[in-house]
């Protein structure tokens with residue numbers, strides 16, 4: 001029966017990594033895959049994570065099963081980290097939460113939860129959005145439609161277009177997928193005024209906000225990056241949130257994420273928890289433990305927590321610095337085209353805004369690897385390669 005199957009097209013970003021590894025050019029630069037890299041070009045283990053692992057090695061005394069929703073302590077700490085410890089949603093117990101296998105696992109669990117509540121519901125995602133959003137939603141049975149998000153001319157959010165589409169084309173019970181911060185792939189985020197206007201439309205039209213927060217702390221700060229999401233949670237009766245510890249704790253392969261459901265009442269939240277647990281049980285039964293244990297060890301220990309926050313701040317500042325350095329370096333090559341938008345955007349990504357042929361030239365002639373859409377991972381830059389990258393960009397314009 002398997003002969004009827006067709007190959008799934010290779011993931012273009014992961015494919016890029018393979019090509020990068022095979023390239024023998026000593027000047028090659030990887031601006032493709034969305035992982036933080038340090039000055040040495042290495043995705044290192046954070047110091048706070050290493051310390052927590054040492055503690056776990058000594059203290060962990062069982063590998064017994066965890067529950068469907070994972071560790072209660074992790075879930076509570078992550079709900080507080082995402083929503084803020086004193087958010088009324090938490091004090092009123094209007095939420096359900098589960099530890100999941102990464103942010104992707106959270107997205108999938110929540111998509112299945114939505115599909116259980118409203119089979120085949122429509123999810124409105126921004127154009128563009130993270131490439132894996134559509135496959136995840138569709139695999140869970142949901143339908144994807146798009147609202148305009150990034151304006152290639154202004155290099156900013158097309159907020160008028162976004163709001164007009166949400167107002168005119170959505171219907172009650174539709175879902176609106178939003179990035180909390182550090183938009184992937186564009187780096188263009190909503191400001192707080194725009195969050196409020198979006199929340200007002202969502203509430204007025206009876207839509208469900210579905211917020212993906214995969215880069216908390218890598219934009220402006222832990223609280224700043226969650227401010228829009230928190231404001232949304234203040235405004236609407238129901239909401240779902242998928243969060244990831246892959247980037248801000250550097251725990252990519254440990255698959256550590258969180259699914260949060262906000263309900264209208266505490267009783268509804270209990271129902272939501274039981275639904276979510278049931279969906280998890282029928283899928284992967286329970287999440288892996290190690291990454292979440294690392295995160296809760298850090299968040300529950302004031303010294304480790306401070307150490308992690310300081311490391312995260314260093315990462316955030318470094319990305320910001322690389323943004324301005326790249327803009328300056330391109331200018332120094334005599335390029336007249338304005339790239340200053342890169343400095344105004346947030347998180348690890350921006351589009352260079354060059355065409356597909358120019359991207360090909362960067363990859364094939366200069367060994368500067370970036371996604372076909374011209375998305376670059378700023379964290380792939382460092383003091384050794386930034387001038388080379390700027391020169392290569394200037395050469396293909």
Ligand SMILES: Cc1ncc(COP(=O)(O)O)c(C=O)c1O
Pocket residue numbers: 034101102103104105130179184212213214244245246252256257
């Ligand atoms: C916007 C967005 N959401 C979710 C994820 C999922 O992250 P993970 O499953 O690795 O935790 C990513 C990862 O790149 C992302 O960019």
